[in-house]
Amino acid sequence: MNVAPAPAAAVLQAQRVSKWFGEVIAVNDCTLALGPGVTGLLGLNGAGKTTLFKMLSGLITPSQGEVLIRGHRLRRDVGLFRRVGFCPESDALFDWLTGREFLRLMVRLMGYDGMEVDARAERALDLVHLGDAADRRIGAYSKGMRQKVKMAQALAHDPEIVFLDEPLNGMDPVSRREIVALVQRLGDEGRCVVVSSHILPEIETMTRSIVLIHRGKLMAEGDITEIRDAIHDRPTIVALTSTEARRLASSLAGRDLVRGVEIDEFGRVVARTDHAVNFYRELPGWLLAESLPVDEIETLDDNLQAVFDYLVGG
Amino acid sequence: MSVAAPPAAAGAAAGNDRAGNDRPLGLAVSAYWIAFFSYREMVRRRRILSVGLLMLLPVVLAVAWRLLDREGAIPPELLLANLSGMVYIHFMVAIVSLAFGLSAIGESADEGTIIYYWTRPLRREAIYLGRLVAAQAVAGLLVAGSLVAAFLVMTVGNFGIISLDFLKLYVSTCLVILFGAVVYTAIFAAVGTWLKKPMLPAILFAFGWESIGGNAPLRLQELTVVFHLRNLLHNSAASTGSMPNLLQELKVMLLHEVPPSPWHSFLVLLAVAVVAFALGCWLLRRKEIFR
Numbered sequence: 001m002n003v004a005p006a007p008a009a010a011v012l013q014a015q016r017v018s019k020w021f022g023e024v025i026a027v028n029d030c031t032l033a034l035g036p037g038v039t040g041l042l043g044l045n046g047a048g049k050t051t052l053f054k055m056l057s058g059l060i061t062p063s064q065g066e067v068l069i070r071g072h073r074l075r076r077d078v079g080l081f082r083r084v085g086f087c088p089e090s091d092a093l094f095d096w097l098t099g100r101e102f103l104r105l106m107v108r109l110m111g112y113d114g115m116e117v118d119a120r121a122e123r124a125l126d127l128v129h130l131g132d133a134a135d136r137r138i139g140a141y142s143k144g145m146r147q148k149v150k151m152a153q154a155l156a157h158d159p160e161i162v163f164l165d166e167p168l169n170g171m172d173p174v175s176r177r178e179i180v181a182l183v184q185r186l187g188d189e190g191r192c193v194v195v196s197s198h199i200l201p202e203i204e205t206m207t208r209s210i211v212l213i214h215r216g217k218l219m220a221e222g223d224i225t226e227i228r229d230a231i232h233d234r235p236t237i238v239a240l241t242s243t244e245a246r247r248l249a250s251s252l253a254g255r256d257l258v259r260g261v262e263i264d265e266f267g268r269v270v271a272r273t274d275h276a277v278n279f280y281r282e283l284p285g286w287l288l289a290e291s292l293p294v295d296e297i298e299t300l301d302d303n304l305q306a307v308f309d310y311l312v313g314g
Numbered sequence: 315m316s317v318a319a320p321p322a323a324a325g326a327a328a329g330n331d332r333a334g335n336d337r338p339l340g341l342a343v344s345a346y347w348i349a350f351f352s353y354r355e356m357v358r359r360r361r362i363l364s365v366g367l368l369m370l371l372p373v374v375l376a377v378a379w380r381l382l383d384r385e386g387a388i389p390p391e392l393l394l395a396n397l398s399g400m401v402y403i404h405f406m407v408a409i410v411s412l413a414f415g416l417s418a419i420g421e422s423a424d425e426g427t428i429i430y431y432w433t434r435p436l437r438r439e440a441i442y443l444g445r446l447v448a449a450q451a452v453a454g455l456l457v458a459g460s461l462v463a464a465f466l467v468m469t470v471g472n473f474g475i476i477s478l479d480f481l482k483l484y485v486s487t488c489l490v491i492l493f494g495a496v497v498y499t500a501i502f503a504a505v506g507t508w509l510k511k512p513m514l515p516a517i518l519f520a521f522g523w524e525s526i527g528g529n530a531p532l533r534l535q536e537l538t539v540v541f542h543l544r545n546l547l548h549n550s551a552a553s554t555g556s557m558p559n560l561l562q563e564l565k566v567m568l569l570h571e572v573p574p575s576p577w578h579s580f581l582v583l584l585a586v587a588v589v590a591f592a593l594g595c596w597l598l599r600r601k602e603i604f605r
Contacts, residue, residue, distance in 0.1 A: 059432065060602040072336075079336040079435045086433040092426030094351070096358050105351055109434040111339050153430065 010035050011192040012056060012161055017065035019051050026051040028216040029065070034194065038187035040203035041196040042304075043213040044312060050165075052213055053196045057086050057163040069161065082110060085159035087150045089166040089196075095139030099130055099149050102138060106153040124156035129178060143170030151179065155186075162186055162193045168202050180205045204304040214312050227311075228302040229276045234310045235259050236276035239268040241296040248292050257282060276302065338437045348431060348444025349451070356414060356452045365413045369406060369460035372397050376467040390468055390475040391483055395547070397464060398487045403543050406460065407494045408520040410453045415502025416512050418449035419598060423507075429603055438599045446503050446591065453495045461488050490546045493583065497539055500587040504594035507601070539586060542579035 010033035019027045027048040043049030054060045055067055058074035058081070066073055069080050094102055103121035112120060125131045128148040133141065138149060147170055154162060164183065168176050183206045186193050197203050203210065210227070212220040220227045228236060242248045249269045253261045257279045259272045273279040276299065287294055300306075338344075356362070379393050419442060422428040431441045465484060469476055498520070505512045505519070528540040535541040574582075 054603070057433070059429070060604070061600075077336065078437060079338045081433055081435040082336060084433060086429070088426065088429050090426035090429065092429075094355065094427060094430075096355065097351075105347065106430060106434070108347055109339070109344060109431065109436060111335075111435060 011070060012194070013068045014052070014056060014062075015065050015068065017052070017055055017062040017067060019048075019055060019060065019063050025216050027055065027062075027213070030213070030218040031065075032211055032218060032221055034192050034211075036187070036190040036192055037209060038183060038193040038195060038207035040207050040210045040304075041194055041213070042198075042200065042203060042210055042308060045198065047213050047312075048216040049196060049198075049213050053163065053165060053194070056194060057084065082157065083160040085154035085157065085162040087154040087162075087164045087167055089169065091143070091146060093138050093146055093149065096137060098135050098137055099125065099141070099145075099152075100134040102149060103134075103152055103156055107156050110157040112157070120156045124152040127155060127182065128152045129175075144172055144175045147171055148175065148179070151182075160191060162191055164193065164195045166197050167195060168197070168199070183207075200304045200308055210304065210307075212308065212311060219311050220307075224304055224307055225276070225299075225302050228299075228307050231307070231310050232274055234301075235272035235274050236279070236302060237300040238271045238273065238276070238279065239264070239296075239298045239300055240271065240294050241268050241298075242292065242294045244293060245269050247290075248294070251286065251290055251292060255282075255286070270300070336435075338435045339440065341437055341440045341443070344434075344436045344440040345444040345447065348436075348441060349447040352418075352445050352448035353451050356417075356448055359417075361413050362452070362456070365410055366456060366459075368409055369456050370463070372401050372406065372460055373463045373467055375401065376464045380467060380472070390480060393468070394480075394483060394487060398491060399544060399547055402457070402461075402491045403494055403540060403547065404525070407453075407457060407491060407498055407543075408524065410456050411495055411498030411502050412516055412520055414449040414453045415446075415499035416506035416516055418445045418499070418503040418506060419594065420506030420509075420512060423601065423603065426603075432603055439595045442503075442507070442591070442595045442598045446500060446594070449503060450496050450499045453499050454492050457491055457495050458488070461491065487547060490543060493546070493580075494539070494543045497543075497583045497587045497590075500590040500594075501539070504590040504597065507594045507597045536574070536582075539583065542574075542583050545573050545579040546576050546583075548573070 012034045014030055014032050017027060017030050018025065030052060041049055041053055051060070055062050058067070061075050067075070069083060072080055074080050074084070094105075097105070100121060103124055104117050107117045107120045107124075122131075125134050128151050130145060130148050130152060133145055138146065141149065147167065151164070151167060154164070167179060167183065171179060183193060183195065187207065195203060195206055204224075208224045209222065210220070210224060211218065212227075240248060245263055245267055249261045249263055252258050252269065252271050257273050257275055259274055261269060261271050264270050271279075283297075286292070301310075375397060376393070379388060419428070422431075422445065428441070501519075502512075502516055505516050509515060524538050524540045528535050528538040528544070
């Protein structure tokens, strides 16, 4: 299911990539093109999500097909890593270095020297709010701080493409909020940000755009709502709060776009529709025509968890 | 977030084609920085203590020589020749190279820290070279420390033994041993890059093949590193004119085995190190990072 057209200026492309380990096919013939913005890479454990993520980020080579960054192969043209920031899931770090020393090394290895190294390291530390702990050894950092320093090294050189593997692991709620806001801002700035996570609400706080991989195959790609709307065998459930619930329910019940209506235990009118996009387009007209008051409209199952469950059969 | 967007973000975001800038970093500069930080990392490893303690063995032997041989039955040149030929070349150099060579790339890949080098615009050769040079420097430092300590034990308060011949022998011995550490570390680094569990094969190579092959008859022994190191040592000992090289002479007389020239051995060892380096680079380029 691919509901989003390939971005005109795809920054990152996977062209019919497959990866197998012996007789096990981890990723099977996946094609995708990612442009600016945040994209969540989702999948159950063992679905091939990690393998696809590592192929996209140049850590492993596809058995077949190729991964391109602006038309060039990352595995072959390692100079392209200047455009890439990578925040690994692994907790391994240079524990004997201070946060500042680590970032300076990472910036230096990106090709910067002199004052630029210090300036970029400082800016990256500020970006993740780690300035106060910059001179402490990484070995003494908490899990959340380690996560932040990994994030900082991925961003210190202003990459065009950012790969974040489980970026919120071990973070406290305040840090989570900061990092989520940072990720959203990276996407708003026009960077191509790929976030891999198995915690769906985590992804949902960062983006509505997802790539879902299941059993090694690309199952869905695009906006969550659009993907949800394309799942025709599962009607979208919309809850409407109204002071005239009964009149609203009977009005909706006769519409072609509405498959069923009921009033739930909270007094809300719950309608099921096979075409959510058309339903939302028509709904204001219906309400106005019959002077039906509505205080709140909520789609109960166009969240990521629902989409995920419908698609992978959870 | 209160932090302003990085200034270059707009350029990056617009997909600014920085093609001219998409070249990997220079080999020498990147290898230098990797070597510099890797050296600092390796000297902090716990194993440096255990290996360092092992490296005291020749020093202990030198102490025993000072304490027990008061009559001068064993000349210092003979002690040095035995320490270098039997203790350092056969044992110490292999141990220290094994400890730091195997882990140069393999451990970093297993732990996951190699990812921070891997995701930079660095040639894989630069990563390999930097890590290898750091491992060789640490191995060389431990060996050199042991050699200096043994020398001090032999000579302090016993300055009569210091002659020009002895000094020449000592310096040339040190150079051969350090060269041996460089070659062995290069071999073990390649093995560590190649195999997921390299310890057993490396031990079998260092203490199996090198011991058996190194003492095998005829030209088979020329296929070992230890033979060529010994050949260099024998030549340096013979060139000082201070120690009869009986074993070598006996072999020449009985087996008509003419040992290769020191230059031959030197070039063979150099070639082994270069081939191991090239192989290691090739393996690293093909390596996949799963952590």
